[in-house]
Amino acid sequence: MSSAVFSAYSRYYDLLYRDKDYSGEAHYVHELLGRYGVSTGNLLEFGSGTGIHGRLLAERGFHVYGIERSADMVARAEGSEGFSCEQGDICTVQLDRHFDAVLSLFHVISYQISNKDVLAVFSRAAEHLKDGGLFVFDFWYSPAVSAQRPEVRVKRMADDSVEITRIAEPRLFPNENRVDVYYTIYARELASGAIAVMEETHPMRHFSLPEIDLLCEMTGFKRVGTEEFLSGKPVGEDTWGACVILRKRAKT
Ligand SMILES: C[S@@+](CC[C@H](N)C(=O)[O-])C[C@H]1O[C@@H](n2cnc3c(N)ncnc32)[C@H](O)[C@@H]1O
Incomplete structure (x- = not known):
């Protein structure tokens, strides 16, 4: 996908998704991170778009740094106390910092269509996490x-x-x-x-769980949780948006 995708779209992105419950999603993500031991700290957001999740999570006490490929989306993303972002590609980003969790919300991982790009994103997530840190994302689920x-x-x-x-x-x-x-x-x-x-x-x-597990094995993660995004229900053929919680394994 070229970086031009989301350029025309970005002009109307927030209007098109005005009915999306970002506030409910921020509440869900906050609760989910807490369930896996990250109630506060530094979050790196992959594909931060116009920054709505980032700002809402910052209001909840996190420090959030976003990486977003579309310059137009970045230009539309207002910074706020605790949230800032930069233009970049999550396949290649190198910040030289370690975070408590990496988040990627609203199907950003499903935009990585080649094996090379998905592997790169998992590797970049691992490089930017502390040992034991979390990589949490939602994606289109193959069975559904x-x-x-x-x-x-x-x-x-x-x-x-x-x-x-x-x-x-x-x-x-x-x-x-x-x-x-x-x-x-x-x-x-x-x-x-x-x-x-x-x-x-x-x-x-779209991804299946065995594919996610293989990617985890190749990049130093363990899948510790899987559920339907937002509802928390078990995943199945009726789960379009699945969410996984991956934990970075300590190097032995
Ligand atoms: C559906 S939007 C979601 C944006 C935001 N997370 C939200 O919830 O509103 C997908 C976003 O992922 C970004 N994206 C996709 N692939 C990317 C990549 N390789 N590097 C950085 N951003 C990427 C797109 O530019 C787009 O802004």
């Missing part, structure tokens, strides 16, 4: 994608000045664990009626 199959979806959101209509058309590549989502976004300026049309393709990879 195979059982339910993605469908065409239309989403419409508006504010005082613009109405956005987004059509998402998926194309499955079953032998590659991948779904390419073709987005067509119509932005209608309410005052003038002018319509701008944008198109983006988001290739998404």
Whole structure:
């Protein structure tokens, strides 16, 4: 996926996801980290987007540093006390710091479609964690994608000045664990009626637990928890968004 993806999209990202319960998610992540022994401290966020989770977790007492590939998303991410971010690629980032946990929220890991990139992201997470630190992320879960199959979806959101209509058309590549989502976004300026049309393709990879475990073995993690993101339910064919909690193993 090129870094141009999310550039047009980023203009309307917060409006499109205004109905997403970021505050509930920050509460869930805070509770989840606490369950695995990280109630406070320094968090590194991979794919921090416009910084909403980061700012909410900073309000809860964490120090959060975000890495985000899209310059437009970074420009839209307001810093706050306890939260800042920089443009960078989570496959190659090198900060020379160690964190209590690395987070990656809202399917960022599913944007890493090649084995090389996924392995790189796991390795970068391990390098930036203290021994025993946590790598927590949500991702598209293969059993649910195979059982339910993605469908065409239309989403419409508006504010005082613009109405956005987004059509998402998926194309499955079953032998590659991948779904390419073709987005067509119509932005209608309410005052003038002018319509701008944008198109983006988001290739998404889905993962099974044996794949995650293999990646863990290769990069020094152990999977210590697995649940449906937000609900905490066991994962299965009805779990589109799975969440894993990986612990960095101490070097022997
Ligand atoms: C669906 S958005 C999620 C953003 C944010 N975490 C949120 O919850 O709103 C996925 C984000 O991951 C970023 N991303 C994907 N691959 C990346 C990479 N290799 N390095 C840095 N950021 C990446 C994209 O630019 C995009 O902002």
